[in-house]
Amino acid sequence: MDYSRDVQVACQKILDNCTDCGACVSECKLLQEINEDLTALAARKPSVEEAYSCTLCGLCEGVCPSSLSPRYMFATTRKKAVSDEEVPIEEFKYMFPDRKRNVMKMYREVNGIDYKDLKVDLSLYAAPESCLP
Known part of the structure; x- marks a missing residue:
């Protein structure tokens, strides 16, 4: 394109x-x-x-x-x-979160972190209550 x-x-x-x-x-x-x-x-x-x-x-x-x-x-x-191939995008694909293997997932694996281990302080978000879990 x-x-x-x-x-x-x-x-x-x-x-x-x-x-x-x-x-x-x-x-x-x-x-x-x-x-x-x-x-x-x-x-x-x-x-x-x-x-x-x-x-x-x-x-x-x-x-x-x-x-x-x-x-x-x-x-x-x-x-x-x-x-236009001005950027060597293949070198950066590991950073994309929509890929199976990305830097965030690798970091969590190496450090033994799972999403369930992450604590979220919902008071920091300015979203309607209907949008909060």
Whole structure:
């Protein structure tokens, strides 16, 4: 699949709708480190390194008064990089939690940790009671 179009669409949406209010930059350490306004970043398109430096937490979306998604721009840039073989994805597959053998499962096995051993403090979650176990 060619993700070039997805990256272009994501960047163009920011170029067309961003007011450069700076809300996303003020909340995001990565955007602060890049030290460019969002429209300039979208105009030149993020680098692969920038895309993989984004945690994809979505905070930028949450504070944007225009409901834009720099996160989506970074995510599609990642997809394009993998599709274009700019990233040796095979070297990182062990980290993916949807795989049978992943780093989290191996860590738990080595350290004798099972999910039933994990204690969850539900008071830390801001979810409706109907969503809690």
